[in-house]
Every structure is written in structure tokens, then in C-alpha cells.
Amino acid sequence: MWIFRISFVLLIYLLINIYTGVRVFDSLKYFCPCLRALLFWPVYITLCFSLILVMILPLDKILFLRQTGMYSLPFFGYFFFALLVLDALRIGLNHLKIALPISNLPLVSTIIAIGIAVLFMVYGTFHARKIHTVNYEITLNKHASGLLPQEGRLRIALISDTHIGLNVNRQWIANIVDIVNRTEPDIVIIVGDIFDNDIDSVRDLEGLVYELRRFNAPLGVFASQGNHDVDRISWRGALRGEASTVRIKDFLKNADIDLLLDEVVFVADSFYLVGRRDVSPIGSRHVRKTAADLAEGLVK
Numbered sequence: 001m002w003i004f005r006i007s008f009v010l011l012i013y014l015l016i017n018i019y020t021g022v023r024v025f026d027s028l029k030y031f032c033p034c035l036r037a038l039l040f041w042p043v044y045i046t047l048c049f050s051l052i053l054v055m056i057l058p059l060d061k062i063l064f065l066r067q068t069g070m071y072s073l074p075f076f077g078y079f080f081f082a083l084l085v086l087d088a089l090r091i092g093l094n095h096l097k098i099a100l101p102i103s104n105l106p107l108v109s110t111i112i113a114i115g116i117a118v119l120f121m122v123y124g125t126f127h128a129r130k131i132h133t134v135n136y137e138i139t140l141n142k143h144a145s146g147l148l149p150q151e152g153r154l155r156i157a158l159i160s161d162t163h164i165g166l167n168v169n170r171q172w173i174a175n176i177v178d179i180v181n182r183t184e185p186d187i188v189i190i191v192g193d194i195f196d197n198d199i200d201s202v203r204d205l206e207g208l209v210y211e212l213r214r215f216n217a218p219l220g221v222f223a224s225q226g227n228h229d230v231d232r233i234s235w236r237g238a239l240r241g242e243a244s245t246v247r248i249k250d251f252l253k254n255a256d257i258d259l260l261l262d263e264v265v266f267v268a269d270s271f272y273l274v275g276r277r278d279v280s281p282i283g284s285r286h287v288r289k290t291a292a293d294l295a296e297g298l299v300k
Contacts, residue, residue, distance in 0.1 A: 010052070018050040018079050023083060023110045030107055047072050066201070067166050071121065078117035086113055126262065128167075131179055143285040154271075157185035157217070163228065165196030170207040177214045187219035187267065192226025197282060199231045199247050212255035219268050221257045224275040227282055245281075264298065272298055 021044045029035045046053070051069025086109040093100065102108050157180045162168060180188060197201070202208065215221045231247045245261065252259045260275020267273050274295070277288035 013048075017045065017076065020051050020076065020080050020083060021048075024114075027107050027110045030104070070166070074123050075117050078120045079113055080117040082113035083110065087129065087171050128174075132247070133179065135248070139263070155162055155186045157182065157183055157188045159188065159190045161193040161226070162190070163193055163196040164208065165198065165201050168196070170204050171230065173208055174211045174214075175214060177211055181214070181216045184219050188217040188221040189273075190223035191222055192278065193221060193227065193228045195229050195231075195248055197228050198242070199251065205251065208252070209255045212252075212257060215256075222265070222273055222275060223252060223257050223259045225259070225261060225278045225281065227278045227280055229278065231283045262294060264294055 008066055021041065024044065025035070025040050028040065050065060054066050054069050075083065090105050090109060143171070145271045151280075157174065159180065162173065162176065164173065199205075213223075225245065229245060231244055249261070251258045258265070260273070262275070262277050264272055264274050274291075276291075276294070277290065
């Protein structure tokens with residue numbers, strides 16, 4: 001059944017890229033009449049499917065190809081939707097018999113769609129390089145005794161979606177650690193997608209361990225699993241369900257971070273912290289415990 005679903009998705013994706021490819025080819029041929037389809041289509045389809053090809057073929061160690069695929073997939077997605085909207089608008093104007101003073105609307109709409117896709121990619125690239133912080137104050141009707149640093153108050157720094165990998169390096173993590181430490185947290189919690197699928201794609205693992213150890217949190221640093229927090233070993237291994245969390249957990253342990261996989265810890269003799277497995281990690285197969293199972297036996 002999963003083969004049928006994957007084949008269906010790939011077929012739809014192929015049809016989408018044929019639709020966009022025809023428009024790109026016609027536009028390029030307008031400016032370069034000598035262009036031949038036999039040269040254009042292999043290059044275009046390879047670019048469109050670059051990330052998928054890296055996943056399926058033994059090319060996952062070629063980091064340049066993986067990085068190209070990570071950018072090409074969203075670009076062609078933005079391009080398709082922009083082109084679809086512009087074509088729908090053009091068809092609607094034709095139906096209403098509204099003529100625009102443009103001689104070659106398909107060419108112009110293709111160029112505009114490419115420009116929109118480029119703008120989205122540029123914006124997304126710079127937006128992803130910003131670290132966003134939000135402050136919340138929550139009051140609970142509970143008495144907290146024990147070893148809390150400040151009686152009745154707890155400062156929690158919660159981090160999400162660092163995606164350490166090809167595009168997230170030691171300097172980025174160092175910036176996150178600096179920002180978190182300036183808030184003077186009692187405890188740091190990382191709630192998933194710490195890594196971006198493959199620990200082998202991470203550069204300077206020892207340097208990252210050094211940076212993560214700089215978290216200054218008296219009650220410790222804890223993490224839970226996101227769907228990208230799996231060590232695929234290889235993309236083909238992931239397709240066979242062979243991904244695991246062993247090396248990731250070992251890495252986090254070296255960085256003084258406790259990864260909780262369906263586990264409960266009692267922090268500072270004051271409160272319980274529960275870390276659950278992700279419900280559907282990429283390339284991994286398991287059944288996680290229910291919230292009721294994890295809470296069973298805990299003191300209210």
C-alpha cells in the first residue's frame with residue numbers, strides 16, 4: 001500500500017513539473033531559439049527531483065547534491081503555485097473578455113512566477129536565520145516545594161526546531177545558547193527536531209557538544225524527540241524503516257542533555273517532566289506509550 005501511495009505522489013509531482021517545465025522551456029526558447037528539448041528536459045527533471053534522487057540513489061554522501069535538493073524542492077513548489085494562480089487569473093480575464101496590453105501573457109506570467117518564487121526563497125532564507133523569542137507567564141494553582149531555585153517560581157527556556165545539519169552549524173547553536181543563557185533559566189527543554197534527519201551530515205560534532213554544554217541551567221537540560229530526530233544511517237535505510245535514535249541520544253548525552261523517550265524524570269524533588277517519543281518519526285517504526293501509561297503511578 002505504501003508503494004502505491006509513494007508512486008501516486010511521485011506521479012502528481014511529475015505532472016506538476018511537466019506543467020511548469022513546458023512553460024520554462026517555451027520561455028527559454030523565446031530568448032534562445034536554438035534550445036533543444038533533448039537538452040532541456042533531462043536537466044530540468046533532474047533539478048526538480050534532485051532531493052528525491054539523493055534519497056533513493058546512493059548519493060546521500062554528496063553534500064552538495066543534498067543541499068541543492070533542499071533548495072530546489074521549495075523553489076519549484078513556490079514556482080508552481082505562483083504560476084497556477086497567474087494562469088487562473090489570465091484564463092479568468094479571457095473569460096470576462098478583458099484584454100491586457102501585453103502581447104505574450106504566458107511568457108510574462110512565467111517570468112513573474114519565477115520572480116515570486118525567488119523572492120519567497122530569499123525571504124525564507126533570511127527569515128530562517130533569525131532567532132525568534134517569545135515570553136509567556138503561566139500561573140498554576142499548585143504548591144511547589146522541594147529544591148526549586150526560587151520558591152514558587154520556575155523559569156523555563158523552551159527551544160524548538162534547531163534542525164542541526166547541513167544548514168545549521170556550530171555558530172548558529174552558539175548564538176542560541178547565548179540568547180538562552182541571558183534569560184537565566186532554571187531549566188532548558190528542547191522539544192524536538194534537534195537534528196535534521198542525518199547526524200553524518202553535521203560538521204564539527206565536537207564543537208557542537210562544546211556549545212551545548214554551555215547551557216547554564218541549574219535543573220538541567222532535557223529534550224524530547226521530533227519527527228526529524230532520527231539517525232537514518234542512509235536515506236535508503238530510512239525507506240526500509242531502519243532509522244534509530246541511538247547515535248543521537250549518545251551525542252546528546254555527551255552534551256549533558258537528557259533525551260527522554262517515553263520517560264519520566266522527577267526534577268529537583270519538585271515536579272515531573274515527561275518526554276514522549278514522536279508519533280511518526282521519519283524512517284522509524286515503533287509504538288509509543290500513551291500519556292496515561294506515562295502518568296501511571298505518579299503522585300498528584
